[in-house]
Each structure stands twice: as structure tokens, then as C-alpha cells.
Amino acid sequence: MKRRPLIAGNWKMHLDSVKARQLARDLIPAAASAGNYDVMIAPSPTLLPVVAEAVRGSTIILGGQNVCWAAQGAFTGETSPAMLLELGCRMALIGHSERRHIFAEDDRLINKRLSGALEHGLIPILCLGEMLEARRQGLTFKILEEQLRSALINISITSSDKLIIAYEPVWAIGTGQTATTEQAQEVHVFLRQLIGDIFDKTIASGIRILYGGSVKPETMAALMYQNDIDGVLVGGAALNAESFSKIINYS
Numbered sequence: 001m002k003r004r005p006l007i008a009g010n011w012k013m014h015l016d017s018v019k020a021r022q023l024a025r026d027l028i029p030a031a032a033s034a035g036n037y038d039v040m041i042a043p044s045p046t047l048l049p050v051v052a053e054a055v056r057g058s059t060i061i062l063g064g065q066n067v068c069w070a071a072q073g074a075f076t077g078e079t080s081p082a083m084l085l086e087l088g089c090r091m092a093l094i095g096h097s098e099r100r101h102i103f104a105e106d107d108r109l110i111n112k113r114l115s116g117a118l119e120h121g122l123i124p125i126l127c128l129g130e131m132l133e134a135r136r137q138g139l140t141f142k143i144l145e146e147q148l149r150s151a152l153i154n155i156s157i158t159s160s161d162k163l164i165i166a167y168e169p170v171w172a173i174g175t176g177q178t179a180t181t182e183q184a185q186e187v188h189v190f191l192r193q194l195i196g197d198i199f200d201k202t203i204a205s206g207i208r209i210l211y212g213g214s215v216k217p218e219t220m221a222a223l224m225y226q227n228d229i230d231g232v233l234v235g236g237a238a239l240n241a242e243s244f245s246k247i248i249n250y251s
């Protein structure tokens with residue numbers, strides 16, 4: 001099945017409103033010429049209004065960096081799906097390695113976030129990935145299977161466009177060390193098979209699986225050449241208009 005690639009930028013806790021507005025504006029031409037690709041950026045929640053205004057009318061999709069399951073309530077420090085939707089977001093990252101490892105978000109919490117996002121009509125980008133030690137010990141597939149299965153407990157989706165997966169090996173995030181294209185492709189095939197097992201084969205063949213971890217303009221083409229890599233999730237290189245534009249227009 002032909003899957004529409006997604007090139008997503010995670011701005012993390014960077015930029016101020018002036019820089020964010022400028023970066024968003026500078027990305028519009030690259031996104032417009034991206035053809036059959038989706039381009040998404042995920043600024044920090046405080047920057048969303050400014051960025052939403054800057055990209056209005058363009059092809060750029062907005063995303064949240066995380067999302068709570070509840071519509072509203074006593075959840076200090078959280079952002080609800082409705083709040084993200086009101087600001088124009090269509091997607092939200094969930095389970096990013098920085099949430100898992102710095103803020104101790106566990107699989108149960110990630111499952112709740114995912115369930116809430118889906119219920120409210122946001123497309124979750126479920127991030128998963130193994131630590132370096134796990135890879136060294138040959139535990140990569142075991143860890144990924146645990147992360148995927150527990151994130152998807154009691155979750156059902158009606159079509160493959162409702163959910164996106166991002167494989168982000170923790171040892172490759174922000175380290176300059178990209179997984180080889182073979183390592184990434186091997187994991188993506190494994191995750192696609194698991195999705196088939198958890199949901200069904202139609203969903204598995206249509207679902208987008210992104211790679212993330214030190215993606216640069218120079219590494220983009222080789223990654224995208226792999227059959228099961230349907231786009232990328234970019235951190236550092238998404239903070240610079242020139243490098244992210246090159247990533248978007250890599251071909």
C-alpha cells in the first residue's frame with residue numbers, strides 16, 4: 001500500500017515567540033513544494049498560538065509535544081486534547097523518550113494519553129525506542145514489543161490514518177548517531193508485523209512508521225529509500241529553517 005510520508009519536527013523546549021514565528025514562516029515554501037508529503041511541526045504549547053497564526057493557510061500541520069487524556073480538569077501542567085485542537089493541532093507526540101526517561105512517564109500513562117487523544121480526534125504519534133544497553137544486550141525487539149503492546153492495550157482504530165508510530169532509538173536522539181538504514185528498516189518491518197498482529201493486516205500495511213534520531217539532510221534520502229520508513233521525526237535539525245527545509249525537500 002502507498003503510504004503518504006510525514007516529515008515531523010519536534011521543537012522541544014526551544015525558541016521564543018519571535019524566533020518561532022520566523023521559523024514557521026520560513027518553512028512554508030518548503031512544505032508547499034513537498035508534494036505528496038505531510039509536514040508537521042510541534043512547538044511548545046506556549047508558542048502554539050503564534051505559530052498557528054504564522055502557518056495559517058499553509059500546508060503545515062501543527063502538533064502538540066504531549067497531550068493529556070482528559071478534556072479538562074485538575075491536571076496541573078498538562079494540555080488537553082481540546083486545547084490542542086482549539087489551537088489548530090491535528091496530531092500529538094506521545095511517549096517521546098524525553099517524557100519516558102526524564103519525566104518517568106510509564107507505559108500505563110502513555111496508554112491513557114493515547115486513548116484520550118484518539119477519543120478526542122487527535123492523531124497520536126506514538127514514540128518508542130530502546131536504550132543503548134538494551135540494544136547491546138540483544139533486547140531491542142523485546143523492549144519494542146512491550147512498549148507497543150502496552151501502549152495499545154484496549155485501543156482500537158478504524159483505519160490506519162488514525163495513528164502514527166515513530167521508532168526513535170534512544171541512543172540516536174540528539175547524539176548525532178543515526179541508526180543505520182538497515183537497523184531502522186529491520187525494526188520498522190518488525191513493528192509493522194506487530195501492528196498486524198494487534199490490529200489487522202490492512203491497518204498494518206497502511207500505518208505510517210517514522211524514524212527519529214539525529215536525522216540530517218544528508219541522511220534523509222537513504223532513510224526514505226527504505227520500504228518501511230514512512231517519514232521522519234526530527235529534533236535538532238528541525239530548529240533551523242535551512243536544514244529542515246532540506247530534509248523536507250530531500251529528493
Ligand code: PEP
Nearest residue numbers: 173174212213214235236
Ligand atoms: C526527537 O527529539 O524526537 C529527535 C529525534 O531529536 P534529534 O533529531 O535531535 O535526534
